[in-house]
Amino acid sequence: MMAVPFPAFYRFAWVVAGMLALLWAGAAALRQPAPLPLVPAGAVPAVTPTASGRLLGVNWVAVDSASSQDMEPLVQAHVTWIAQTPFGWQPDAARPEIRLHTGVVSRQYWGESDRGLVRTALLARQRGIRTMLKPHLWLRSGGTWPGDVNMASEAEWQAWFASYTVFMLHYARLAEENGMEALCIGTELQHASTGHETEWRTLIRQVRQVYRGPLTYAANWSDEFEQIRFWDALDYIGIQAYFPLSQQERPAKAELLKAWQEPLRRIRAVQKRYRKPVLFTEAGYKTTPDAAIQPWAWPDRKAAPAQPDETTQRLCYEALFETFWPQPWFRGIFIWKWYPGLQPDGPARRHLDFTPQHKPAGQVMATWYGK
Template sequence: MPSPAFAIRRWRLVVFLLLAVVAATAAWWRWSRPQFVASTHVAGPTTPPPADNRLRGVSWVAGDSVSSLDLEPLVRARVTWIAQTPFGWQAGATTPTIQLHTGVGHRGYWGESDRGLVLTSQRARQRGIRTLLKPHLWLRGGSGTWPGDVKMSSEADWQRWFASYSVFMLHYARLAESSGMAALCIGTELQHSVGHEAEWRALIAQIRAVYRGQLTYAANWNAEFEQVGFWDALDFIGIQAYFPLSTTERPTKAALLKAWQGPLRRIEALQKRVKKPVVFTEIGYKTTPDAAIEPWAWPNRTAVAATPDEATQATCYAAMFETFWPRRWFQGLFVWKWYPGLQPAGLARRYLDFTPQHKPAEQVMTAWFGK
């Protein structure tokens, strides 16, 4: 039987070995991902952005609370707007009814409830940050996976869908008005519905009767933004700007600037025709080498060989800002996306993600938001 002294020495040896393993693991992480760790601190400016009414925005990820500490990084990054996204639930792409949940519902996020939306907006406004309320539809099972799949099987179902959708949207229009939210997005990527122009114009008139802020619609990048016939009834053109810009990984900024010329011509042609400013209601890039190939696609977080590529993400940001920010008709954008309270130490599980936080892309965004 070992003596007490031997047992103590053995326990000390075990503790020493455990500490050595922890130190070695930390060193491996630090040196195996130098690009990821080196840029975790972004020095924030103390000067406010220019007072030019541009929307310097981020898409705010709802959580279980919000504090002034969560908003301080936005102030440092010269952000002046956040987009908040509550959800309506639709059983399938051909189902003509939408369920409205105003409390902490199926997803369990306080920040998506009416109370959370209002409190977040109030606390943001205290820091000089305005809110775009941007309700989305969530398709639960059945046919379809995103709002662009919503397509009724008959004209009668379309009428039922618009009646249900109007109840959903008018609830948030009244909420936005009562809480002083500065803008409302009346729909997102509902590409099969935009041909029903009369129904959309009727809904816009109903919304205008209860809400006095700015209105937009968030049209998908593919062809939907050119098919919307009711832009004249809104205050600005909204585009979900996930345009594919490359067929190869790690494109140069010069290649991206060239690739932007096609989408730019299409957007400029629409803007000249309808004479409304343009806002990218969403735009963002993964932290991966293929970020510009299919910008809308989520990264595969389970890929064993996946490595972060902060340089490509930052290059995508730089090319986008350089293409659009100098144009007078361009009214702003909302970066997808921003996690409240995200610290460098907690970034590991999101290092492939769309967020620019604690990465060179945040520095690019902050610099352009200051112009």
């Protein structure tokens, strides 16, 4: 979708504001930030590393509250990591302005606020589960996903990176001051990531000045992960692993295993070039017959209700683990996605969407995570 033109005066104002923000962000990265009073001193217990060194993760869905009871199903499934996702709000894909909401505002859950993120991480850590903080951008209009973000000029790109730096440094400090064990510095920003290597290297240096844990970036499966040139500056090559594996419904596992060989070759080539371990920052499958055709697509809620297909989802999980678990350079998966407190008789739409909870796919995940 093409962006609607807007007056030159406002473009100029955004660019100037962005450049001022860039100067502020650079200075902020060099000074020692004041601690956020979110976790009492000494309340961040250590987490024992997994024997395999792999990140056995799920993408945690933010809710209005969290308790230690919500962590018990993760423990039973041998999950050792959760990814938490706060949002930055961008008016549309062509405007270089990212709004940071650290408290609870309209259209935001408590679990996406600073206090919710910190509280959830603490509850997880008490059960031996680590946290990767994974901030995303949400486009209010003029685009459907972060991959649509694209500026009209180099000056606007500089303004966008200035705004994005302020956004990301906030969460880098939050992760550092509250003991979060990993940080993802971007997700599927394919226009920004593939044409602006210098800006990303600058951002990475600034983030490392305030956050000491491992860093990754979550690249789209299509070709973004192959075009990025700053993998050497990060700790993991992160991939949103929604590779299509079939053109038909209800594929056999043999077909799925065969289909994985080409993505495996492509991933291995990038890993060999940069000599960094690979992490699937997201991977998952719907509980539908067409789960392997377009794994990234949500079930169409406007269409006639489909019958859940737990067998196809299970086979997709089996093929995923059987393909990548033997690879010595593979460091783990964050399964998309996990709803705290979901019951077996929960909403019908959950039986069609991506969660493996209370399904055979969840048993597959738990078995491989427990090895």
